[in-house]
Each structure stands twice: as C-alpha cells, then as structure tokens.
Amino acid sequence: MTELPTAMQVGLQKDYAALQKRTLLCYQCSKCTSVCPAFRINQFNPRNFILSAVNNGIDNASKDKTIWGCRNCSACEICPMKIDIPAIVLLARLRSLQNDNAPPVATTGHRRIFNLAQKIQAASPTPPILNKWPLNHQKFTEKGKIALYTGLMPVWDNLMYNYDLNFVTGLRGILEAMNFVGVVPAIPAGIKDSGHDVYYGGDEATFVSFAMYNRDMIEKLGIEKIVVVNPEDYHVMKHLYPKYIGSLAADVVFWTDFLVEQGFIEKLRYQAYLDVEVLAAYHDPCKLGRRSKIYDSPRKIIETLPGVRLVKFRDERELAPCCGVTAFIGCDSGSLYLRHERLKEARALGVDVLVTSCPSCVSHYSCAIASIPPAAGDQVPAKPLAVADLGTFMGTRLFHFDKKP
Structure with missing residues (x-):
C-alpha cells in the first residue's frame, strides 16, 4: 500500500x-x-x-x-x-x-474492463501515452503551463465498442475550441487515470497511488492549470486529492468553465446563426452539478451553438436526477428504470438530443435508449432521440467533425 x-x-x-x-x-x-x-x-x-x-x-x-x-x-x-x-x-x-464486503459482481463486462484498465495503469511503471488522438491541424505540445487532462477518455470508445459514443470527436472538439481562443495546451503523455472508479469501489490504496503519481507528474511537468474533460476526474482531482495528498501545484478547472473564462462565448457570438435545427436538453451530471456546483458554463456553450435551442427539463441543476450508476456500480434493471424515466421526459419535451458532459452518463443513457423496445401498436415510429457528450455535440455542430448527432 x-x-x-x-x-x-x-x-x-x-x-x-x-x-x-x-x-x-x-x-x-x-x-x-x-x-x-x-x-x-x-x-x-x-x-x-x-x-x-x-x-x-x-x-x-x-x-x-x-x-x-x-x-x-x-x-x-x-x-x-x-x-x-x-x-x-x-x-x-x-x-x-x-x-469481506466487496462490490457486487458486475452484471455487464464494462466495470470489469474499466477496473482492469485502471489496475494495469496503477501497477505499470510505464507512463500511459494517450495523446495520439488530435487531428493533424490541431495545435498542442507535450509540455506547458496549461494542460488538457483526458484521463481514460481516449480509449473509452474502444472499451465501450458496442455503442457509438464518439468521445474522441469530443476531445477533438474541446482541443479545437481551445485553439479557437488562442490556447495551445499541453497534452502530457505521462499522467495516469484519476482513480475515481477504484476509490468509489472502496480501493483506497490504489486511489492514493494514482493521486501521488499524478501530483508528482504535474509538478515535474511544470503545469500551472490543468483543464479536465471528465466531471468524475474533475471532482476527484479538485475535491478529493487535496484531502489525501495536499493541494496540487496546478489549478484544476473544468473545460466548460475554462472556455467561458477565455472568451469562447463572446467569439461565438460573431458567428452566423442558422435557423433552429436541433432541440437539445442538458442533463446535469451529479459530480459536476451537485458535487461541484458547475451548472452555467455547459448551458452557455450549448445556447451559443449555431442551430441549437436549449430546452429545460422540469428537474435540473441541483434537482437533476442521477443516471443511476457511479463507477459502473449499480448498472442494473433498477438504474435502467431511472434512466427510462428521464428519457421519457426528454421525449415529451420533443427533444432531439439529450446532451451531458459526463462520459458515464452518455454511456448509460445510450444503453437505456438501445434497450427501449418499440411501443406495441405504434403506427408511426417515435421521434428518434440521441444522446451526446457535450464536447462531441460541440465538435459536430460547430466544427463539423464527423456526423451531427
């Protein structure tokens, strides 16, 4: 230990x-x-x-x-x-x-896959290389004062291969937006996973090893501000790391807050607006919303995207429901019921896309949509409802990466 x-x-x-x-x-x-x-x-x-x-x-x-x-x-x-x-x-x-009270045996392979990936990373002396995803025209460095932290996001699409989640497009969208406001971030090859899932699974020792390794690497690389793309990683690095290993040498900021602070919204207002093509509703992730009190910046970005109109859920912000799963624990029929309720509300609002900034929420809501059978006796197919990561939604709508959700 x-x-x-x-x-x-x-x-x-x-x-x-x-x-x-x-x-x-x-x-x-x-x-x-x-x-x-x-x-x-x-x-x-x-x-x-x-x-x-x-x-x-x-x-x-x-x-x-x-x-x-x-x-x-x-x-x-x-x-x-x-x-x-x-x-x-x-x-x-x-x-x-x-x-001897371990988490229940997973009913799907996803938690086992992610746990294995984290355990391998924690035990490996070789730093992970997770910065091979940017497009050729995008600007980034290996080392710098402002760093973009992606955690396991670059490999998430491969680990969840049975769903078309497209998280790499989201990472490219975030990097493109940073370049758009004149920021060329470092994407260090050597920082490991934050340890969120192992911590919430009760494995304090592995979590501490992640925290201490990342603290030392951030200091070694001279990072002063670390921009985090995953709400769960942000919550851990911002709120839990200081309790265990003291304050990081870098200021931890979530990517939507960072872009708003850098004037991203003001720059977008000079873009030509289209007629509304897509109705979107934003789902507040628990770790970003109630745990970190970040509600406004994701909505500001969505509201400024061309051709998008943001509609409100009845229960949102601090009242937003949980997707029903954390650290892939609780991925069962009970949590599926909770997600179906949220999707039912989205359909009633006439929403085209349920947008959220948490890859876990995106994964589990995508699973829930795939599990909904056609209603008996339906003559007209229900209006299709998509689920999109906010970075991916921004990347496709604004920068035209891949196909629009």
Whole structure:
C-alpha cells in the first residue's frame, strides 16, 4: 500500500471523526429517503444507514451490502442537519473490503474492463501515452503551463465498442475550441487515470497511488492549470486529492468553465446563426452539478451553438436526477428504470438530443435508449432521440467533425 505522510493520515482521521460525529445530529426526518434514487428502486435506505452508523458504528455499517446501492449522487444534500451522507457511505466502503464486503459482481463486462484498465495503469511503471488522438491541424505540445487532462477518455470508445459514443470527436472538439481562443495546451503523455472508479469501489490504496503519481507528474511537468474533460476526474482531482495528498501545484478547472473564462462565448457570438435545427436538453451530471456546483458554463456553450435551442427539463441543476450508476456500480434493471424515466421526459419535451458532459452518463443513457423496445401498436415510429457528450455535440455542430448527432 502507498503510504501517506503522517500529517495527511492525521488529517484524514480528523475528517473521518468529524463525519462520524455529525451523524449524531440525525433526527430521522426521512428527507434523504424522499429524494434518494436508490431508495426508489429499493436498493439503499440512507436514513436506515445513518441510524446503523450511529447505533452500531461505522465498522459494522461497512458490512452492510446495501452500501453498494448508494449512487453517491448527493441528492441527499437536502439534509437539514448538513450530514454528508455520501461521504459517510464512502467511509464505509473504504472499510468494507477489510470486512469481506466487496462490490457486487458486475452484471455487464464494462466495470470489469474499466477496473482492469485502471489496475494495469496503477501497477505499470510505464507512463500511459494517450495523446495520439488530435487531428493533424490541431495545435498542442507535450509540455506547458496549461494542460488538457483526458484521463481514460481516449480509449473509452474502444472499451465501450458496442455503442457509438464518439468521445474522441469530443476531445477533438474541446482541443479545437481551445485553439479557437488562442490556447495551445499541453497534452502530457505521462499522467495516469484519476482513480475515481477504484476509490468509489472502496480501493483506497490504489486511489492514493494514482493521486501521488499524478501530483508528482504535474509538478515535474511544470503545469500551472490543468483543464479536465471528465466531471468524475474533475471532482476527484479538485475535491478529493487535496484531502489525501495536499493541494496540487496546478489549478484544476473544468473545460466548460475554462472556455467561458477565455472568451469562447463572446467569439461565438460573431458567428452566423442558422435557423433552429436541433432541440437539445442538458442533463446535469451529479459530480459536476451537485458535487461541484458547475451548472452555467455547459448551458452557455450549448445556447451559443449555431442551430441549437436549449430546452429545460422540469428537474435540473441541483434537482437533476442521477443516471443511476457511479463507477459502473449499480448498472442494473433498477438504474435502467431511472434512466427510462428521464428519457421519457426528454421525449415529451420533443427533444432531439439529450446532451451531458459526463462520459458515464452518455454511456448509460445510450444503453437505456438501445434497450427501449418499440411501443406495441405504434403506427408511426417515435421521434428518434440521441444522446451526446457535450464536447462531441460541440465538435459536430460547430466544427463539423464527423456526423451531427
């Protein structure tokens, strides 16, 4: 196991103790269960979990199989006593492996594939080379003060080969937009995966090894600002890394925020506008929305794209539902039901494209669309509904990369 400095270990223990102490304030009002998506599908009861943690201690609570039903979506931030229920669940998960309470066996091969890819990366002394995807005309360097961090996104299309996700087009769209505002980023070959999935799967040791490796590599490369494309990676590097390894040498920023800060919206306003061709609705990912409070910049980009009109979901921003899966845990019929509900709302709004900025959400909503059978007795086919990554949507609509979704 990768050892943390003593000061960090002491700090973490204080954080853990404060979390557990906060649970004593729970007065069982059940507001958390009223908004919990996992409770709706009978897979997790946050109120009962907190009661167990208070009465029996976190070690006993970590033996509860239902902790893997929690989606860690933070809908329960509604708690009037400000108990961080997702953090308590994570603490239980980090102790669960010691109590022979591993995540449930995956019903699909995707979690096994991603876990294997992450374990190989974590153990390999050879830095990953994941910067071979840019187009010939696009500008980037190997080293620089502003870096574009892609995580496993360059290989995601291959790992999820049975769906036409087109994430590489999204990466090219983001790089093109950075070049458009005069930024030539570094795309370093040597930075590894953030460790998001292994952490949410309870493997703290592997997560720490990722965090320490990436911290050292960022410092070695002289990176001052790291622009992250995946909300899950952003959440981990922005909010979890500092708790374990201290502040990074680089400022961590999500790519939509970065483009807005660089004047991308103002530059687009000089483009010729077309008639509305596509109705799009934006789905807020949990890690970017409730966990990181980034709601506006993705919408600003969508609203400025030529030929696109953004329509609103009934429940969005902090009220947006979870796609039902985190770290590929919970990819089952229950979470599929949750996604079908969101897709039903999108169809009722007459939406052409459900756009989101999280590759996990894109993957799982694409799976949900593929699983919907034709309605019995339908004479006229339903209006087709597409799911698109925001980077891919921008790349196809604005820069004409590949086919429009």
